[in-house]
């Protein structure tokens with residue numbers, strides 16, 4: 001029996017695209033920081049022909065992640081500055097795809113959803129999110145605090161920036177690379193103050209969600225369970241990152257055009 005399709009909360013917006021354009025190329029970007037256990041389990045499930053380019057973006061792993069990836073034929077870029085946003089910025093010139101698909105190899109992202117994300121992008125969306133909370137999708141990685149935080153931040157983005165997200169925070173998503181420039185995600189000035197205030201380095205997915213909604217871009221979500229992390233250690237610094245993202249949401253609501 002076929003399950004009925006889960007409609008994205010964005011599905012009824014006037015911007016819903018209908019065309020299918022498969023000419024846009026795709027780069028799969030996989031950030032890693034000591035994730036060799038996850039890499040060994042997850043990477044064999046990714047078919048290389050699904051995408052046009054795969055980049056392993058490493059933060060200086062010392063557990064054999066880099067060696068394993070290179071031995072298995074993956075291109076690895078090792079960042080020189082700490083922080084995941086800094087890593088994204090460094091690797092930008094090497095990204096050849098029109099579409100960027102960010103993926104966590106720690107077991108949290110289900111590889112088999114990659115073709116669905118790409119197919120949705122080819123329908124003409126600017127961003128497609130693999131939501132952990134859409135329909136029957138669930139996170140097995142959440143504890144009560146991250147579950148509450150993800151709910152609160154997603155609600156905040158929806159209220160302040162006019163989004164319809166069920167998951168504004170997840171890394172597992174595809175978007176047009178051009179959005180990085182159009183939404184000024186690559187500009188240090190939008191991240192510097194919260195990073196200094198709260199003493200951390202943040203990523204840019206939450207700001208991308210807020211600004212894409214604010215600009216009324218063509219956004220949709222598909223349901224994507226989040227299995228538990230495999231091996232390695234959590235890098236997320238809940239309080240510092242949370243405070244930084246909250247700061248960004250409110251500042252954007254007041255200042256960002």
Ligand SMILES: Nc1nc2c(ncn2[C@@H]2O[C@H](COP(=O)(O)OP(=O)(O)OP(=O)(O)O)[C@@H](O)[C@H]2O)c(=O)[nH]1
Pocket residue numbers: 031032033034035057058059060079082083084087103104105106108141146171229233234235236
């Ligand atoms: N290159 C690089 N990768 C990083 C950095 N910090 C985290 N990552 C990797 O980014 C991927 C996504 O991390 P997240 O899922 O956001 O963080 P996490 O530590 O897994 O935390 P939870 O998923 O909440 O358990 C993982 O493969 C991490 O190893 C970094 O500074 N540089």
Ligand SMILES: [Mg+2]
Pocket residue numbers: 104106108229
């Ligand atoms: Mg993770």
